[in-house]
Amino acid sequence: MNADIGTDLRNSIRSIPDYPKPGIVFRDITTLLGNARAFRRAVDELVQPWAGMKIDKVAGIEARGFILGGAVAHQVSAGFVPIRKKGKLPHKTVNVAYALEYGEDIIEMHADALVAGERVVLVDDLIATGGTAEAAVKLLRQLGAEVLAACFVIDLPDLGGAEKLRKLGVPVRTLIGFEGH
Template identity: 45%
Template sequence: MNFKEHIRVIPDFPQPGIRFKDITTLLQKGEVYRAAIDQLAAYARTLQIDVIAGPEARGFVVGAPLAYALGVGFIPVRKAGKLPYESIQAEYSLEYGKDALAMHVDAIQRGQRVLIADDLLATGGTIATTVKLVEQLGGVVAGAAFLIELTYLNGRDKLGDIPIHALVQY
């Protein structure tokens, strides 16, 4: 399936010069959304993972159904201050600003193999921060899976030798 046909590109959002890749047009088509999750699940099965971590918020709409399809747990990686229990956090940079992510201190057991799932790999800041949090809790990042990769932003460079799979590249 050509997933690119189902992704809307919005110029100058959220600021001039950025061409935002809108996945809502993919998500609203059940058969396309299912096909995307099925393809990511096929990739994830090769990694022998224990759990999936997805950064807020679009990582939830990729990671949670992927975890369900694989029969593994899902760990929400939230913006700082949003988790109700004791958590760890780390700052990161976006293409257009700064933010911080957090995870509960008991979200990952030492040695668990973790797949990080999100909608988009851009500069790699969000995912590198998620990797840092997973590793801080003793998890092993087995791979990362995305609907979209913006290759021109070189996000892979921040992730070292972590296996990466994206359904669509721009």
């Protein structure tokens, strides 16, 4: 990506120190979403390397991944698959548990959300440690999806999440990086 785009996107993201706890800088994309030019640019850039390829579905991780993923799905004329926390979907689901800093969580999607062999791009706003994204890749593969890529607006490279996905054989697209947590 060229530097102007990265600067434009970086300037549209609000950084909130000490949220949700001291020492953490929360990267708030609601300001990017509210800026029509930056939002459009982020959506265009997220999937740019795969433009022109056959993408059957875009999967978005709750909740900001729904906003970005829905827009990306529209842009590439693909269906959209919501990946949610356990207990939020009304029909038969499949799920994957993953480790948190203390304990574990579960994400799930509808069992009929995709057909084996479909080509899927995973989208979320930010990748940090990669636990949720890694679980999402495993969940998609559990139903036989070919995960073409995982795309994020923000990477926190010090936390290693993008590298974790690459080790699973998933190409990772991030638009901007912020050092630290």
